Amino acid sequence: MPKKVDHRERREEIARALWRVVEQQGWNRATMREVAREAGASLGQVQHYFSTRTAMLTFAMEFAAEHTSHRVAEGLAGVAHPRDVLRVTLAEMLPLRPDSRATSRMNAAYVLEALHDPELHTRLRDELREKRAIVEHLIRQAIADGHIPADRDPAVETNLVLSLTGLTTLLELDVIEPSAALAAIDQHLDRLFVRPPRSGSAARADRTG
Amino acid sequence: MPKKVDHRERREEIARALWRVVEQQGWNRATMREVAREAGASLGQVQHYFSTRTAMLTFAMEFAAEHTSHRVAEGLAGVAHPRDVLRVTLAEMLPLRPDSRATSRMNAAYVLEALHDPELHTRLRDELREKRAIVEHLIRQAIADGHIPADRDPAVETNLVLSLTGLTTLLELDVIEPSAALAAIDQHLDRLFVRPPRSGSAARADRTG
Numbered sequence: 001m002p003k004k005v006d007h008r009e010r011r012e013e014i015a016r017a018l019w020r021v022v023e024q025q026g027w028n029r030a031t032m033r034e035v036a037r038e039a040g041a042s043l044g045q046v047q048h049y050f051s052t053r054t055a056m057l058t059f060a061m062e063f064a065a066e067h068t069s070h071r072v073a074e075g076l077a078g079v080a081h082p083r084d085v086l087r088v089t090l091a092e093m094l095p096l097r098p099d100s101r102a103t104s105r106m107n108a109a110y111v112l113e114a115l116h117d118p119e120l121h122t123r124l125r126d127e128l129r130e131k132r133a134i135v136e137h138l139i140r141q142a143i144a145d146g147h148i149p150a151d152r153d154p155a156v157e158t159n160l161v162l163s164l165t166g167l168t169t170l171l172e173l174d175v176i177e178p179s180a181a182l183a184a185i186d187q188h189l190d191r192l193f194v195r196p197p198r199s200g201s202a203a204r205a206d207r208t209g
Numbered sequence: 210m211p212k213k214v215d216h217r218e219r220r221e222e223i224a225r226a227l228w229r230v231v232e233q234q235g236w237n238r239a240t241m242r243e244v245a246r247e248a249g250a251s252l253g254q255v256q257h258y259f260s261t262r263t264a265m266l267t268f269a270m271e272f273a274a275e276h277t278s279h280r281v282a283e284g285l286a287g288v289a290h291p292r293d294v295l296r297v298t299l300a301e302m303l304p305l306r307p308d309s310r311a312t313s314r315m316n317a318a319y320v321l322e323a324l325h326d327p328e329l330h331t332r333l334r335d336e337l338r339e340k341r342a343i344v345e346h347l348i349r350q351a352i353a354d355g356h357i358p359a360d361r362d363p364a365v366e367t368n369l370v371l372s373l374t375g376l377t378t379l380l381e382l383d384v385i386e387p388s389a390a391l392a393a394i395d396q397h398l399d400r401l402f403v404r405p406p407r408s409g410s411a412a413r414a415d416r417t418g
Contacts, residue, residue: 026325028237105324111378112317116235125382132384159376159385159393166375167368169320173334175341176368184368191400 011049014039015060019102027109032056054120061110064103065127068092071100082142083193086135086161090185093165096178104168135161147193157192164188220258223248224269228311236318241265263329270319273312274336277301280309291351292402295344295370299394302374305387313377344370356402366401373397 017039021030032053036046050056075088095101114120136158142148148157164185170176226248230239241262245255259265284297304310323329345367351357357366376390 024325027321105321108317108321111381112314112321113235115314115381116233121382125384128379128382128384132379153392153396155389156392156396159379159389160397162379163373163375163393165378166372169374170337170341170368170371172320172324173330173337175334175337180364180368183362183365184372187362187365188369 007049011059012063014041014046014049014056015063017041018056018060019064019106022106022109023102027113030057054117057110057113058120058123061106064106067099068103082138082145082147083189085138087185087189089135090161090164091182094167094178094181095171096181101172105172108168132158132162142193149194152192160188161192216258220268221272223250223255223258223265224272226250227265227269228273228315231315231318232311236322239266263326266319266322267329267332270315273315276308277312291347291354291356292398294347296394296398298344299370299373300391303376303387303390304380305390314381317377341367341371351402358403361401369397370401 014035018030018035021034021038025034030053032046032050033043035056036043039046046056050059071092072089075092076085079085079088092100093104095104110120111124114124136154139148139152139157139161140154143150143152143154167176167181167184171178171181223244227239227244230243230247234243239262241255241259242252244265245252248255255265259268280301281298284301285294288294288297301309302313304313319329320333323333345363348357348361348366348370349363352359352361352363373394376385376393379385380387380390
């Protein structure tokens with residue numbers, strides 16, 4: 001079905017144009033008209049693919065989330081220990097590289113937009129609850145497998161792991177370096193897990209993406 | 210100088226109107242015209258107090274930061290232990306109550322705006338570096354006083370404490386309850402400090418420091 005593929009490709013091109021507008025000019029400027037200009041398309045063409053600005057933003061966010069999942073999956077190739085799974089996942093959620101920075105900024109803007117848009121709020125809430133449940137499942141399994149001490153509270157530990165995304169603001173404002181963010185993540189995970197799979201900071205630095 | 214006081218009061222009224230617009234309609238709608246409408250003033254009156262939208266946003270942010278400092282100072286009355294100082298400070302930075310929610314949202318929007326505005330970026334970076342230095346100083350002092358184990362890295366621990374503001378997104382999207390955010394903060398601080406001032410749970414026993 002080449003037509004369907006083209007449709008999808010064209011929507012993705014528009015989504016990428018939207019990312020660039022958000023990255024360079026900010027969320028406020030991400031109107032359908034400006035995105036059309038950036039994509040080298042007419043406003044009518046963009047409106048053909050997305051009936052509303054919200055539909056365009058939603059698709060761009062979902063596409064960004066797919067990209068993040070893809071990067072996480074790539075980072076997890078050959079990784080089995082739950083400590084490494086959490087480390088790779090957290091590192092990809094932080095704005096440490098151009099691609100993760102773009103999706104991180106999209107996400108921050110989207111969360112802000114959701115605060116006064118009930119439909120977006122429900123959608124984002126459900127997505128984040130689902131992600132949180134996956135992390136809690138991983139932590140419960142790590143406790144069952146003896147990787148995390150049995151007296152840890154899985155719900156509390158899940159919230160603490162997810163709170164590490166709060167390093168985003170420090171990174172975006174150049175208050176700390178990427179290496180400091182990774183050191184903080186490693187320190188937290190070292191205290192969460194019984195035994196880090198690899199010891200020594202040198203070995204850990206090698207895994208830096 | 211009553212005239213100067215009036216000027217300040219009028220600017221604060223406009224800043225409060227801006228907060229309400231941001232809270233209810235989002236940052237995008239916070240134009241000088243919309244803020245004037247919310248404040249019951251004319252556009253010309255708002256322009257008399259603020260020459261540009263950026264000047265208005267900056268004043269509103271500084272006013273919000275003052276409010277946060279004031280709330281923290283109130284919360285710290287009679288508090289001396291560094292663990293409690295960090296707990297009160299973190300709790301006031303999270304959107305747990307209407308007033309801290311308003312300032313938290315203002316702040317999130319402002320950070321996003323700073324990503325494509327070099328002047329705002331520099332200003333916010335300097336402010337956040339200053340706040341970070343205060344927290345690191347507190348942690349170094351707590352290590353010197355024996356409240357935090359001597360083998361902890363003050364810079365890493367500072368970044369971990371500040372990363373707890375990452376609970377904001379989970380709270381704003383109703384993924385976790387305020388009580389869960391406070392439990393996560395308590396758990397983190399229990400593991401950071403040698404002796405929690407409040408009697409905790411068996412969780413203390415698993416401290417690895």
